[in-house]
Amino acid sequence: MDEKIRLSIGARLREERERLGMSQTSFAELGDVSLRAEQDWERGNSAPKADFLAVAATHGVDVLYVLTGQRTPKTAASLSQEQQALLDNYDHADEEGRAAARRVLSSLAKQKTG
Known part of the structure; x- marks a missing residue:
């Protein structure tokens, strides 16, 4: 090799x-x-x-x-318990809660890359 x-x-x-x-x-x-x-x-x-x-x-x-060097695409079966819990919480939130979650995560992602 x-x-x-x-x-x-x-x-x-x-x-x-x-x-x-x-x-x-x-x-x-x-x-x-x-x-x-x-x-x-x-x-x-x-x-x-x-x-x-x-x-x-x-x-x-x-x-x-x-x-x-290529990441395996995430599927529901490959999510950690923590990731699955986040998705479940998102799914059970009302639209206002979902919008707030998107804003927070977007802001955190920008901080990490910025």
């Missing part, structure tokens, strides 16, 4: 691990691999095998993103 590809996969794997709030040790333990193997993946020295990625996916890792 090309070194540039391994480095990209390693960087995205680390990003996903950090997004999930996991240490390298706990991440390695997901798939019963050594800490050294996990560190080698993040450094781009090697790449994770499919069996590890399959297990990682069940713990919230976006495997498509790790491999390609």
Whole structure:
């Protein structure tokens, strides 16, 4: 495998691990691999095998993103409980409440990007 590809996969794997709030040790333990193997993946020295990625996916890792850099589109089944609760609250709000929620979220998103 090309070194540039391994480095990209390693960087995205680390990003996903950090997004999930996991240490390298706990991440390695997901798939019963050594800490050294996990560190080698993040450094781009090697790449994770499919069996590890399959297990990682069940713990919230976006495997498509790790491999390609393209995020998996969100579906109702892939939402976290917190995200689903937000959508449920939005669905049960009246139109005035929905409009207020859109304004708040729009404002927060602008602050983050600005």
